[in-house]
Amino acid sequence: MVDPRGFLKAERIENRYRPVGQRVQDYLEVEAQLPPDIRRFQARRCMDCGVPFCHWGCPVGSLIPEWQDRLQQDDWRGAYEILQKTNNFPEFTGRLCPAPCEHACVLGINDDPVTIRENEFAVIERAFAEGWIVPQPPAQRTGQRVAVIGSGPAGLACADSLNKMGHSVVLYEAADRVGGYLRYGVPDFKLEKRFIDRRVDIMLAEGLVIETGVRVGVDLPADDLVREFDAVCVAIGARQPRDLNVPGRELDGIHFAMEYLDQSNRLVAGDSIPADQVISA
Numbered sequence: 001m002v003d004p005r006g007f008l009k010a011e012r013i014e015n016r017y018r019p020v021g022q023r024v025q026d027y028l029e030v031e032a033q034l035p036p037d038i039r040r041f042q043a044r045r046c047m048d049c050g051v052p053f054c055h056w057g058c059p060v061g062s063l064i065p066e067w068q069d070r071l072q073q074d075d076w077r078g079a080y081e082i083l084q085k086t087n088n089f090p091e092f093t094g095r096l097c098p099a100p101c102e103h104a105c106v107l108g109i110n111d112d113p114v115t116i117r118e119n120e121f122a123v124i125e126r127a128f129a130e131g132w133i134v135p136q137p138p139a140q141r142t143g144q145r146v147a148v149i150g151s152g153p154a155g156l157a158c159a160d161s162l163n164k165m166g167h168s169v170v171l172y173e174a175a176d177r178v179g180g181y182l183r184y185g186v187p188d189f190k191l192e193k194r195f196i197d198r199r200v201d202i203m204l205a206e207g208l209v210i211e212t213g214v215r216v217g218v219d220l221p222a223d224d225l226v227r228e229f230d231a232v233c234v235a236i237g238a239r240q241p242r243d244l245n246v247p248g249r250e251l252d253g254i255h256f257a258m259e260y261l262d263q264s265n266r267l268v269a270g271d272s273i274p275a276d277q278v279i280s281a
Contacts, residue, residue: 002072006044012112013042015121027188027268031095031121036076039122043071045114049106054116057104060093061086064101064116071119080127083120088157089199091128092182094121095191128198135205138166147172147229149216152180155235156203163208170229171208174215177269180237184262193269255279 003009017023017030033039046068054064063082070078083090097117105113127133144167148159151173163169177183179196204210214220225232241256243249260279267273 001046001048001069003044004048006041006072007047007107007111007114010041010045012045012115013038014115015118023189029095029192030189033122033125034118036122036126039119040072040074042115043068043119045107046072047107053104053106054101054114057100057102059100062101062120067123068114068116068119071123076123076126077130077132079123080132083123084127087120088160089153090120090124091195091199092153092191093117094124095195096186133202135202136164137206138164140166141168142166144168144230145170145228146231146233147225148233148235149225150180150235150237151175151178151210151212152235152237153182154237155180155233156182156199158233158235159208160203163203163206169208171210172214172216172220173210173212176213178210178212181258184265185258187261187264188268193265 013034015031015033018028018032023030034042046065048065048069052065055061058064063086067079067082070076070082087093094117099117101116102108102113105116107113142165146159146162146167146169148155148162148169148171151159151171155171155173156178159169159171171178173180175184178200179193182191182196183193200210216222216225222232239258241258243256248254263273263277263279267278
């Protein structure tokens with residue numbers, strides 16, 4: 001570690017938001033990153049605990065103390081190399097994750113926890129900016145074929161991992177674009193869709209095959225997939241809303257969240273919605 005007592009010398013500083021005057025002019029992301037030197041200093045707040053509960057709190061098992069140490073040493077590429085070992089898409093989690101790692105951070109017992117999510121966000125965007133992330137097709141194929149149904153974060157991660165192992169993967173998506181709830185559930189002010197496309201372009205260059213507009217079970221019999229592929233992963237998400245039997249539920253203007261979010265994201269993307277179907281908040 002650069003300074004094992006760094007957590008005593010630095011207060012938590014979080015990313016800022018773009019000025020309101022700018023944000024009201026577009027639908028772009030509102031979070032603005034800190035300068036690299038401040039971000040490095042934030043990484044120094046990591047105590048390199050003997051028992052890193054942050055690692056335990058991370059659903060993907062991120063090696064947080066290790067890449068925090070590289071970051072504070074100004075070794076951004078080293079931080080990225082460690083980060084990507086356990087996380088297929090840090091650019092998504094770095095923006096959207098509720099950061100249970102920070103809730104588990106030992107420093108948070110008596111102080112503010114380390115800005116782990118924001119540090120991850122900074123590292124992955126630095127990696128893209130520097131050109132460290134390039135297509136790396138597998139050296140050889142295993143001969144095994146896998147079908148993945150659904151292109152949300154789970155389906156994308158499954159397809160990406162299996163493709164990197166050398167399996168031949170075909171990803172089926174019912175919608176007209178890839179991303180699932182990343183695209184149609186998360187507003188652009190939290191995740192601009194160009195970042196989904198950026199990652200998908202890399203996956204395509206690595207040999208992944210994606211077929212959109214295909215409803216498995218309707219357009220393509222599920223039995224055909226079972227016969228043609230060695231394995232099938234079903235990652236269709238939880239699309240069925242849960243209704244509430246409460247007073248006023250029958251009133252006009254009440255919609256399920258995903259109906260509104262799906263339509264809003266399509267409108268921002270430039271899709272046309274019939275006037276009599278537009279949901280306006």
